[in-house]
Amino acid sequence: MTETAPRPTLEAVAARAGVSRATASRVVNGGDGVRRPLAERVLQAVEELGYVPNQAARSLVTKRHDAVAVVIAEPETRVFADPFFGLQLRGISKELTAHDTQLVLLLTEGRDDHARVGRYLAGGHVDGALVFSLHLDDPLPGLIQRAGVPTVFGGRPGWSDGTHGIAYVDSDNRGGAREAVRHLAGLGRTRIGHITGALDQTSAADRLDGYRDVVGDADPRLIAESDFTPAGGERAMRELLENRPGLDAVFAANDLTASGALRVLRERGLRVPEDVAVVGFDDMLPVAEQTDPPLTTVRQNIEEMGRLMARLLLRGLDRDDPEEGADDTPRSIVLPTTLVRRASA
Amino acid sequence: MTETAPRPTLEAVAARAGVSRATASRVVNGGDGVRRPLAERVLQAVEELGYVPNQAARSLVTKRHDAVAVVIAEPETRVFADPFFGLQLRGISKELTAHDTQLVLLLTEGRDDHARVGRYLAGGHVDGALVFSLHLDDPLPGLIQRAGVPTVFGGRPGWSDGTHGIAYVDSDNRGGAREAVRHLAGLGRTRIGHITGALDQTSAADRLDGYRDVVGDADPRLIAESDFTPAGGERAMRELLENRPGLDAVFAANDLTASGALRVLRERGLRVPEDVAVVGFDDMLPVAEQTDPPLTTVRQNIEEMGRLMARLLLRGLDRDDPEEGADDTPRSIVLPTTLVRRASA
């Protein structure tokens, strides 16, 4: 833990290059309108001195921070138990890096933390925010709106006043669910159950809707509410088996849930897919490929979602003069899903 | 994406409270030596105006950023496939939050990124760095050292010149491995194999050492080199079974590897633990509890490791006058592990 050596300033670079600070600044920031020889001398001085701009000083005048916040508002347990967030982070990180923008990670642990996040966002420390995993009753969107920070949401936000003007990136959860259930139906299955995700999240609600789109007015006993976890999947599967012993297929709201369901099925001596076919959602590789049997599932390109969230945000940030009305940037993006066939259905 | 409204400055707060900017500043920063009534007026003005300090301006003069970089230098695939990093991030985030410090996440994708990270760290944008997942030949430590940023490593760094003066937090990998192997021996197993992790990481090397500590001069055919992944675990298990069909126990370098090994064992019709007992490492809940049979494993407190890394770093940062020599803060911490018995051994 050595003390940082005093770093060279732009002043030093200018002196060394024999130019004014203003010129040095111009070169460092792209060098428009500076004649070649001068520019080169500055660049060389930068090189020799190992000059790196002081971001604080720069922000102070530009009011830009070249940093965006990533807010993950998920109760302790689920975050990262599931590789989901990690993959999104990857995608986000790649895109931000390509635009020389830093990623400030804000993890929240509960209600108290919301205020902290709100304060931080309102504090104008970042140029924008990427927000994940909102639940229906989440106070965060309100705080963020009040903070007035440009924001892109991960997953369609679910509050009642609709999604007008809100930017988000999501997978086509409903369409993917339809495809999954149609696939099961195409296999000749007629009593197809559904294990839902946490229904206070739109992804779960949309998948349920997709299921209903295909099966029509489903027997309510064919639907078991769950929470996206393996343990929840086990519980739901038992419930389904109890209420509707004859079922011959299950569409689970995600792969983790499906893995729990598979375990229960095996424990009960039911063969997959012969007795009960199972389809998951996500195509979370470490899960879907490792289950026994490997899981047929609906793939969503999670990393791409992250990348697009970042891109959408940065694009909005770039329009330095965001004239009301003259706004033709798409506010939201819904990505297609694809069915990946493995052995479970 | 609304434009941020102009934010109130300290000047505005001071004016409203009828004091000087200096006094307002004092109050905002803890309020030492400001008389009650004045302080209260300032606080009220802050409240009314919704004032939040401009961090850029503050950093410019204090040279502190109240931000720490977390560098995860892991090839795309493994990060977050494994909940490991997520858990550490949690721990880190909690500790940093408690100290009003922001977490800047730096994910690297390959060699080129190292330079970027080096530049960022050298750029003096953060007060310190928390660095993970170094491999033996990693250029990052060098870059970081040159950047002169206070750093704490996650996991014992492995470069040749020893760990003198380097701060790190690690689990007692060697001791944990010993305990695992002793447990197997205590079960009466005599032909205990080991599936290693990626041996260019000290955690893997240390676990192998621990294994050797107990079995003595092991038959080399009892050791299969692997890489911490489930697929690697499968490969290694097959290799072990081929080279040493009579083995009756396996200690795998982590739970993911163990899960791969279990799959191969099942596929070969070998019963666990009757024919072959298996012990993992990590106690990664979503993995260890979900395998069939559930995994006996060595638990390390990953979140706590993260928390301690952050604490170590912040403590070093707090010593505003880091006198050489007069340094009694512990440089590194090695956390104990505990054996968790489940059904696999």
Next chain:
DNA sequence: GTGAAAGCGCTAACAA
């Protein structure tokens, strides 16, 4: 095309 100078919002001497 280039330089001089003002000033972003804040903290920290120093004076009062």
Next chain:
DNA sequence: TTGTTAGCGCTTTCAC
């Protein structure tokens, strides 16, 4: 205890 003042390092008019 409080206020005055200088200046952190940079970008950006505005003259030249």
